[in-house]
Amino acid sequence: MSNRAEQAKQGLEIVVLYCQHGICDDAKASAWSQDAEGMYVRAVMMPCSSKLEVPYILKILESGADAVEIVACPEKSCKLLTGSLRAERRVEYIRGLLEKIGYAPERVGISRKLAQKPDELIKIAGTRADAVRSLGTNPMKTGEQQ
Amino acid sequence: MIFAEWKPIAELIEKLKPYKKVLLAGCATCVAECAAGGEKEVETLAPLLRMALQKQGHTVEIVTATLDKQCEWEFVEQLAEQAAEVDAIMSVACGIGVQALAERFDPKPVYPGVNTSALTIREEAGLWAGRCAACGDCVLGETFGYCPIARCAKSLLNGPCGGTRKSGKCEVNEDVDCIWNLIVERAYERGQIESLAEPKRTKNWSNSGHGGPKRVIREDLRQ
Incomplete structure (x- = not known):
């Protein structure tokens, strides 16, 4: 059984993309993954949430992730001033695109937090997982039709 | 710049359904400036189309390429190898680019992925306005x-x-x-x-x- 199939059996796969300025210093790491209750979390640190590009998110979903959560800084705390605002607009755009192809927009979300520890990122991923659990797994993961 | 916008995705899906392998071809000039058919838009549209097609039960392989210009034969020629390996082409360039591919790669079916509608200027980020008819x-x-x-x-x-x-x-x-x-x-x-x-x-x-x-x-x- 492939890793992905095993993950699918275990639970949802949630990808968390977080701004490096929103994580506490001692927890900074470029990428990590962790099994959590009912889900598998893959986390990737970004230099700023404004680095979020629309194709990246869609390719993550295309590759089978059940949901993507972007963790950006609160609007007034963004070190690049408008980075997190741009990220939010792109998330809205992506959600609109997903609706157009019949995918639930809830598969992509954004939160605004500062000074996060990894455990808190897992909690945020859990909230996103709860939002998509009723949708079932991403059809791209299993090759099934919805 | 020549301005274009994506056609409705449902319309694109209908065109691509019958094929096994399709080339999605962008153009890095005008349609990239108006965020409809440049490399970023091609790499946005391709996963969307794959996801939509799979959701409807169609297995279509979509490969991508973005030319510097789809309206110049020297650049169009760069697609020859990829074009030979696909069943159909969808171009997100303006109508000129679509016709160039249709002419060069005849009898390969070439479909427009965008509607070309105006000659515009970018007044500000995310806002284009017609300037020339x-x-x-x-x-x-x-x-x-x-x-x-x-x-x-x-x-x-x-x-x-x-x-x-x-x-x-x-x-x-x-x-x-x-x-x-x-x-x-x-x-x-x-x-x-x-x-x-x-x-x-x-x-x-x-x-x-x-x-x-x-x-x-x-x-x-x-x-």
Whole structure:
């Protein structure tokens, strides 16, 4: 059984993309993954949430992730001033695109937090997982039709 | 720039359904500037189409390529190898690019992924506005640099229609300036308002779409 199939059996796969300025210093790491209750979390640190590009998110979903959560800084705390605002607009755009192809927009979300520890990122991923659990797994993961 | 927008995704899906392998071809010039058909848009549209097709039970492999220009044969040629390996091509370039691919790769089916609709300028990030209608008989010299053909809802050549709002906006769309209001204001600023009262020459519409398909020959450039 492939890793992905095993993950699918275990639970949802949630990808968390977080701004490096929103994580506490001692927890900074470029990428990590962790099994959590009912889900598998893959986390990737970004230099700023404004680095979020629309194709990246869609390719993550295309590759089978059940949901993507972007963790950006609160609007007034963004070190690049408008980075997190741009990220939010792109998330809205992506959600609109997903609706157009019949995918639930809830598969992509954004939160605004500062000074996060990894455990808190897992909690945020859990909230996103709860939002998509009723949708079932991403059809791209299993090759099934919805 | 030539302005284009994605066709509805449902329409694209219908076109691609019958095929096993499709090339999605972008153009890094005008349609990249208007965020419809550049590399980023190609790499956005491709996963969307794959996801939508799979959701509907169709297995279509979509490969991508973005040319510097789809309207020049030298660049079009760069697609020859990929084009030979696919069942169909979807181009997100303007109508010129689509036709170039259809001509070069005949009898391969080539479908437009965008609707080409205007010649625009980017007024600000995320806002494009029409500036030219390619009418073939430019009057900008007499209208103080504002185009009444592209920018007046009625393409009037002889002053405002009377529907200008008090705000100076067009009666058709309150977000759009009445271009004749701007022309008149600029004429006043330059002390040349009288010039607008002069009779206008008859406009020659035959140099654009009204004269049949455009064909221009420059002997000095021919081989």
